[in-house]
Amino acid sequence: MAIKEGDKIPSATLHMMKDGKPAAVSTADLFDNKKVVLFAVPGAFTPTCSMAHLPGYVVQADAIKAKGVDSIVCLSVNDAFVMDAWGKDKNAEHLLMVGDGNGAFTQAVGLEMDGSGFGLGKRSQRYAMVVENGVVKKLAVEAPGKLEVSKAEEILKAL
Numbered sequence: 001m002a003i004k005e006g007d008k009i010p011s012a013t014l015h016m017m018k019d020g021k022p023a024a025v026s027t028a029d030l031f032d033n034k035k036v037v038l039f040a041v042p043g044a045f046t047p048t049c050s051m052a053h054l055p056g057y058v059v060q061a062d063a064i065k066a067k068g069v070d071s072i073v074c075l076s077v078n079d080a081f082v083m084d085a086w087g088k089d090k091n092a093e094h095l096l097m098v099g100d101g102n103g104a105f106t107q108a109v110g111l112e113m114d115g116s117g118f119g120l121g122k123r124s125q126r127y128a129m130v131v132e133n134g135v136v137k138k139l140a141v142e143a144p145g146k147l148e149v150s151k152a153e154e155i156l157k158a159l
Contacts, residue, residue, distance in 0.1 A: 002110035002141070009134050012105040014098045015080040022080035025098065027105065031134045034070040037155055039128040040106070042113065043120060044078045044086035048147055053126065054090050056152035061094040064152065067159035069130075071096055077103045077112075077123045100124065111141065128155050 003010075009031050015022045030036060039057060041049040057064070057072055064072055073096045076083060080099040087097035106112045106124040115123045128150035130138035138158045140149035148154070 003136060003139065005136050005139050007136050009131055009136065010105070010108040012108055014075070014100055014105055016096060016098045017080050017084035028134070030073060030096070031131050033133055035068055036071050036073055036131045037064055037069050037128065038073040038075060038131060039150055039155070040075040040111065040124040041126055042076070042115060042123045044076050044082045050090065052147055053151065054086070054092060057095060058090060058092050060152035060156055064156055064159065067156070069159065073098050075100055075105070075124065077101065077106055126150055130155065130158060
């Protein structure tokens with residue numbers, strides 16, 4: 001069952017680069033006592049993710065943070081090395097580029113998809129959420145192949 005508005009973010013360990021090395025980061029570290037926008041993509045360096053989804057959050061980062069958001073998290077079922085390289089490639093230094101390499105968080109929130117037909121394996125659906133103190137306040141899950149409700153401009157409106 002997929003997570004829904006009003007639910008608490010499940011406990012999971014994710015990874016991001018710190019001091020040139022992958023470091024574990026808990027969902028508690030990312031979400032507790034904070035207002036966070038998380039957006040998830042099927043894969044780093046994939047066309048829609050790289051040309052539209054991530055760049056929208058890069059452009060809108062200041063406006064989103066001006067609404068009281070502590071951090072913007074970009075999550076994908078990729079490793080921390082890939083997420084770091086993708087963030088650098090897309091000038092996403094104001095975002096937290098977080099890898100869910102094993103897909104544990106994605107599975108725990110019930111938002112995984114099977115991209116095997118495209119050679120991607122199990123990945124995350126495309127979505128965005130606003131999380132306040134670990135509780136989902138807004139959840140926008142995209143229909144397959146779409147980028148409408150989870151794009152930065154829509155989440156900015158929801159804030």
